[in-house]
Amino acid sequence: MASTRDLSRASVESLGLLMNIASAGQHLWRPQEAGAVLRHLLDASLQPLLAAGHAPNVPRLMNAAARLGLRTIRDLLHHPSPPVELLRASKQFAKACIDHSDNPVPKEVAFMLYYASIVAARLRCNCRITSLPDTTLSEGLHWALRQTWLDDETRALIAAGLENFTGQTV
Amino acid sequence: MPKQGPSRASVFPTTDWTMVGRAGKRGGAGHAQALNQLLVRYLPALKAHLTRHMGIPPDQADDLLQAFVTNKVLEHDLISRADHAKGRFRTFLLTSLHRFVIGVARAEGAKKRCPSQGRFVDPEKTLPLLESAPPSADALDLEWGRAVLTECLRRMEAECEKKKRQVLWAVFNDRILSPALEGSEPLPYEELVRRYGFQSPMQVAAVIAAGKRLFRQKLYDVIAEYARSQTEIEEEIQDFQRIFGSTGNQTRSDSRT
Numbered sequence: 001m002a003s004t005r006d007l008s009r010a011s012v013e014s015l016g017l018l019m020n021i022a023s024a025g026q027h028l029w030r031p032q033e034a035g036a037v038l039r040h041l042l043d044a045s046l047q048p049l050l051a052a053g054h055a056p057n058v059p060r061l062m063n064a065a066a067r068l069g070l071r072t073i074r075d076l077l078h079h080p081s082p083p084v085e086l087l088r089a090s091k092q093f094a095k096a097c098i099d100h101s102d103n104p105v106p107k108e109v110a111f112m113l114y115y116a117s118i119v120a121a122r123l124r125c126n127c128r129i130t131s132l133p134d135t136t137l138s139e140g141l142h143w144a145l146r147q148t149w150l151d152d153e154t155r156a157l158i159a160a161g162l163e164n165f166t167g168q169t170v
Numbered sequence: 171m172p173k174q175g176p177s178r179a180s181v182f183p184t185t186d187w188t189m190v191g192r193a194g195k196r197g198g199a200g201h202a203q204a205l206n207q208l209l210v211r212y213l214p215a216l217k218a219h220l221t222r223h224m225g226i227p228p229d230q231a232d233d234l235l236q237a238f239v240t241n242k243v244l245e246h247d248l249i250s251r252a253d254h255a256k257g258r259f260r261t262f263l264l265t266s267l268h269r270f271v272i273g274v275a276r277a278e279g280a281k282k283r284c285p286s287q288g289r290f291v292d293p294e295k296t297l298p299l300l301e302s303a304p305p306s307a308d309a310l311d312l313e314w315g316r317a318v319l320t321e322c323l324r325r326m327e328a329e330c331e332k333k334k335r336q337v338l339w340a341v342f343n344d345r346i347l348s349p350a351l352e353g354s355e356p357l358p359y360e361e362l363v364r365r366y367g368f369q370s371p372m373q374v375a376a377v378i379a380a381g382k383r384l385f386r387q388k389l390y391d392v393i394a395e396y397a398r399s400q401t402e403i404e405e406e407i408q409d410f411q412r413i414f415g416s417t418g419n420q421t422r423s424d425s426r427t
Binding site: 007008010016017019021028030033036040041044045048103104 | 218312315316319320323346347349350351353356358359360363368369370371372374375376378379382385386407410411413414415
């Protein structure tokens with residue numbers, strides 16, 4: 001571990017990097033970590049989605065999730081008939097992450113959850129939970145499929161969504 | 171000369187000009203203590219300035235500072251002539267030290283025919299350097315900024331220890347401090363999760379953000395102990411960023427965390 005007394009030999013560049021910590025708007029994430037963060041997010045409990053205040057009647061949703069055996073965000077996205085309210089909460093959570101200046105998850109990961117939630121609602125609940133026009137949505141899904149860090153399971157979901165929304169196959 | 175070292179309770183113990191005022195009133199209440207605190211605070215930066223930027227060997231820099239304190243600060247009441255309307259106290263000290271070193275170098279030059287006498291400075295090397303350029307406030311500010319950051323980190327680590335937030339300090343160190351100081355890669359995300367048992371990316375983000383906030387808070391706290399207003403704190407930070415060549419959004423190629 002670096003000692004706090006090491007600064008006597010620190011370069012001016014290093015001191016500059018430390019001073020930058022005092023500035024707002026610093027990134028929390030490294031670009032190459034998107035895949036690892038997405039995997040971690042998918043395996044995280046549903047609780048943060050509900051605790052963020054984007055879902056109505058949280059106890060009822062938690063009960064619904066428990067009845068269906070949904071523990072993680074991955075479980076939610078890939079369940080054959082998930083509660084659509086939970087997918088709305090997931091989409092809203094992702095949107096809040098995109099808009100948040102400190103990015104509690106990397107923006108690209110938040111976008112991935114955003115699109116995956118929309119697609120899962122459409123495919124599994126036959127429900128449109130976005131007001132995005134199809135062309136915009138299609139661009140977003142194409143973007144998602146171009147990401148090399150995307151896991152196979154989510155890639156298959158997004159590809160199926162693209163076909164459903166636009167008739168295009170990958 | 172007061173003991174210099176990083177293990178003091180606080181290097182920045184009270185408002186600067188209040189202390190300067192007390193230190194400048196010989197015989198006044200708290201004079202000796204204020205003077206001692208001022209010297210503890212400023213001498214390390216002055217010494218670093220002499221060694222790093224004026225090329226004076228460390229042992230000779232110690233001797234020079236000892237002589238400066240004895241002759242100028244103690245015998246000639248240097249501190250009583252400091253005036254906050256004329257600028258920063260450390261610039262005042264730097265200018266005084268610069269003049270003092272020129273005087274010493276000239277005297278050493280005059281003693282050249284007596285090689286048996288020890289020298290504080292090599293007049294042939296030091297005098298042209300000193301006489302051709304005014305003292306560089308930036309060079310001293312750099313050393314001052316280094317001291318401020320050191321103190322800021324010391325306090326942050328101490329608070330994390332005291333409040334049992336060792337994970338916050340460890341993550342700050344693994345993701346931010348070590349990469350900045352040593353140029354190492356930040357601890358990879360997956361290793362961070364494994365090592366500290368984070369349950370979600372939001373938890374990781376919260377800890378990293380809390381570490382940055384605490385660092386910012388400590389930086390402000392340290393500067394607030396010698397700056398007189400919020401504006402001066404902001405200006406000081408901007409000055410440090412300029413001196414360190416940081417812009418507020420610059421990063422070492424891939425040290426974004």
